[in-house]
Amino acid sequence: xxxxxxxxxxxxxxxxxxxxxxxxxxxxxxxxxxxxxxxxxxxxxxxxxxxxxxxxxxxxxxxxxxxxxxxxxxxxxxxxxxxxxxxxxxxxxxxxxxxxxxxxxxxxxxxxxxxxxxxxxxxxxxxxxxxxxxxxxxxxxxxxxxxxxxxxxxxxxxxxxxxxxxxxxxxxxxxxxxxxxxxxxxxxxxxxxxxxxxxxxxxxxxxxxxxxxxxxxxxxxxxxxxxxxxxxxxxxxxxxxxxxxxxxxxxxxxxxxxxxxxxxxxxxxxxxxxxxxxxxxxxxxxxxxxxxxxxxxxxxxxxxxxxxxxxxxxxxxxxxxxxxxxxxxxxxxxxxxxxxxxxxxxxxxxxxxxxxxxxxxxxxxxxxxxxxxxxxxxxxxxxxxxxxxxxxxxxxxxxxxxxxx
Numbered sequence: 001x002x003x004x005x006x007x008x009x010x011x012x013x014x015x016x017x018x019x020x021x022x023x024x025x026x027x028x029x030x031x032x033x034x035x036x037x038x039x040x041x042x043x044x045x046x047x048x049x050x051x052x053x054x055x056x057x058x059x060x061x062x063x064x065x066x067x068x069x070x071x072x073x074x075x076x077x078x079x080x081x082x083x084x085x086x087x088x089x090x091x092x093x094x095x096x097x098x099x100x101x102x103x104x105x106x107x108x109x110x111x112x113x114x115x116x117x118x119x120x121x122x123x124x125x126x127x128x129x130x131x132x133x134x135x136x137x138x139x140x141x142x143x144x145x146x147x148x149x150x151x152x153x154x155x156x157x158x159x160x161x162x163x164x165x166x167x168x169x170x171x172x173x174x175x176x177x178x179x180x181x182x183x184x185x186x187x188x189x190x191x192x193x194x195x196x197x198x199x200x201x202x203x204x205x206x207x208x209x210x211x212x213x214x215x216x217x218x219x220x221x222x223x224x225x226x227x228x229x230x231x232x233x234x235x236x237x238x239x240x241x242x243x244x245x246x247x248x249x250x251x252x253x254x255x256x257x258x259x260x261x262x263x264x265x266x267x268x269x270x271x272x273x274x275x276x277x278x279x280x281x282x283x284x285x286x287x288x289x290x291x292x293x294x295x296x297x298x299x300x301x302x303x304x305x306x307x308x309x310x311x312x313x314x315x316x317x318x319x320x321x322x323x324x325x326x327x328x329x330x331x332x333x334x335x336x337x338x339x340x341x342x343x344x345x346x347x348x349x350x351x352x353x354x355x356x357x358x359x360x361x362x363x364x365x366x367x368x369x370x371x372x373x374x375x376x377x378x379x380x381x382x383x384x385x386x387x388x389x390x391x392x393x394x395x396x397x398x399x400x401x402x403x404x405x
Contacts, residue, residue: 035303353388
């Protein structure tokens with residue numbers, strides 16, 4: 001009997017080891033998996049990018065400044081001759097009560113930085129967004145939870161820079177459960193894209209990405225009763241205005257995967273026409289140059305994010321999101337054709353691991369920009385996304401030049 005039990009135990013141990021080995025091999029295969037993506041280099045002629053340089057941590061940071069392991073979620077703005085940069089730093093990519101936002105100022109085109117303000121609220125803080133409106137510099141962000149395994153958006157908050165150079169205390173705006181994505185000003189109106197995140201991962205949840213407007217940067221109201229996009233998992237609605245006051249936009253579809261390329265005419269800003277693409281572009285930043293529409297956002301090395309399309313919806317979505325987490329990522333520059341609503345990948349920026357949440361500000365009026373993005377260390381391992389989220393990231397800067405378009 002004793003011998004039989006030992007044999008059973010031995011076979012159980014061998015089976016467990018074989019199963020563990022198979023899981024490791026599957027994870028390794030997924031991490032190394034790559035689907036070719038056609039890069040439209042011909043559309044990028046006239047666009048150049050300088051060598052990247054470290055920003056945070058970097059030689060231009062204030063003496064003694066030490067970020068935490070994961071530095072990400074960055075925004076930039078230029079106000080007259082001053083550059084402002086805001087970024088998040090935390091123990092990891094995930095929610096933490098130790099997360100904080102730093103606001104830096106530069107008076108030499110981003111070469112050196114001086115710290116002006118730190119946001120610490122004993123809960124997660126992220127998505128810093130600048131807006132210069134009515135001669136006032138605003139900073140918007142949202143508060144999350146403290147559990148790294150949950151997505152718990154609380155309130156969008158705002159603070160602003162006073163003439164003395166000090167910043168006001170953050171105060172909540174709009175409704176709970178919403179996440180700010182982008183704030184832009186046109187003429188005498190401020191515009192903000194937001195999405196409802198409280199139930200974004202709920203089964204069958206219809207996403208809600210919408211546009212708000214404001215006359216003072218503090219009181220915000222939706223432009224319509226219905227959201228602009230209500231697809232499942234709709235979030236991160238990035239947008240820019242065209243020369244006529246219409247909108248060109250890109251909306252991420254988190255659950256189910258993919259993205260929507262959108263447009264709306266100036267007289268119907270609440271009615272967004274959409275076109276689906278199976279390639280999800282996370283954390284997108286849009287900008288225009290010489291009448292063309294560009295996007296800086298994440299690219300999945302493993303290709304499309306929506307997989308196993310013939311599986312039941314809940315299982316398909318769970319598998320697609322799990323597979324997405326264990327594959328590699330890059331930050332890519334894309335172009336949108338506003339007429340056909342097509343999305344064209346142009347080229348990758350130096351990036352790997354946990355990457356893609358950029359900020360940029362103009363260096364001149366000719367099409368030269370300072371671009372700051374985050375990535376896992378470029379001289380380190382090419383981690384799958386989840387590895388980079390756990391093991392850290394830093395900020396890099398470069399000059400993006402579109403002046404020869």
